[in-house]
Amino acid sequence: MDARQVAQAGAGPQDFFVCDFLGAVPKHDLASMEHPVFSLSTRPDRRILNYSHNDTDITITPSVKGRATIFDADILIFCISQLMAGLNAGRPVSRTLTLTAHDLLLATRRETSGDSYRRLRDAFERLAGTRITTNITTGEREVTSGFGLIEAWEIVRKTRAGRMVSVSVTLSEWLYQAVLSKSVLTLNRAYFSLRKPLERRLYELARKHCGRQPTWRVSVETLCKKSGSNSPRRVFRAMIREIIKADSLPDYDLTEEPGDIIRISPRRLIEAPGQGPQISAAAIEAARALAPQADVYALEAQWRAWWAQSGRTRLSAPDKAFLGWVRKQQV
Secondary structure, three states: OOHHHHHHOOOOOOOOEEOOOOOOOOEEEHHHHHOOOOEOOOOOOOOOEEEEEOOEEEEEEOEOOEOOEOOOHHHHHHHHHHHHHHHHOOOOOOOEEEEEHHHHHHHOOOOOOHHHHHHHHHHHHHHHHOEEEEOOEEOOEEOOEEEEOEEEEEEEEEOOOOOEEEEEEEEOHHHHHHHHOOOEEEOOHHHHHOOOHHHHHHHHHHHHHOOOOOOEEEEHHHHHHHHOOOOOHHHHHHHHHHHHHHOOOOOEEEEEEOOOEEEEEEOOOOOOOOOOOOOOHHHHHHHHHHOOOOOHHHHHHHHHHHHHHOOOOOOOOHHHHHHHHHHHHOO
């Protein structure tokens, strides 16, 4: 019995959404990318976080198991990606999803060992136990409310050895409304390969802030605040310098500038003349219209990488091929 059959055995057709879009494009909600919702700590983080920036106030209260981590957020990214794929395909969706644990682990580039399933269960518990009080706007509504990152979860089916197979997850109404209003952004799949919490957080912030501007300049102080890092400023600055030296972020370049400023810019893949498809400025603008919330230069870099990996096929109409690929990424 597969995940769909398991879910149908105990619910009506509109009570759940089955996650079965293989290779769904990774997407994350805007609020989580903008604000430090998730902990960067690799140890149980039981601190209550009070965060204010511009007109947004957030209080995050962890459970005894600690605050949900930036790696726990992979579960939400998987769910959001599946829901968006369903919406774009015209399928009815629900904030209760039935997913296969193995698919989740593979999609987020995790091992599928027994220990990985145990860690996955711990992540579900932290997500359900972390409580948020905020006035963040989702869609066109501003609501001050308190909620968990997920409302509930349960193991629908186990193996004889006790390993979870099928899991049911109910998202918070707040997060579900963010999906319905399409307040989400596409992530590079390489995001899941970033193993340092701060690398992931910097990518999220770059992805959020560089979508509509060629360069984002931010002070180290503000970047530390928005990242949610609890490190002293000098330690945080040293960590940023290590990441700049490693050049590990997909799609973005980080540069330190005078005045304790960090400049973040989208990468553009530079190829020798005649060695790669030439995309016109008109096609770039057309791509921007097709994906208004996306970083169009990051999309171009991803497309060129995909083109290279697929064998560098000679293209008679590069603009058309690029725009066709962009359309598919919105599904």
